[in-house]
Amino acid sequence: MYLENQNLTNAQLELLKLFSTNFNDLELKELKHLLANFYAKKAIESANNDWKKKGLTDNDMDNLLK
Numbered sequence: 001m002y003l004e005n006q007n008l009t010n011a012q013l014e015l016l017k018l019f020s021t022n023f024n025d026l027e028l029k030e031l032k033h034l035l036a037n038f039y040a041k042k043a044i045e046s047a048n049n050d051w052k053k054k055g056l057t058d059n060d061m062d063n064l065l066k
Helices: 010-018 025-053 058-065
Strands: none
């Protein structure tokens, strides 16, 4: 399969290539889980970096949760 579209990112093109294969239900569930974990990890890393840049502490988080 040859894909060429300037409006798609490199990640989108790779995913389209991947999705040209039919997955069974279990494989699709595993793929969704993998993608969810990938983005969750990125979000946590970003939040941790922001937290450190602002010099916040665990005590600050406890106060936010009250």
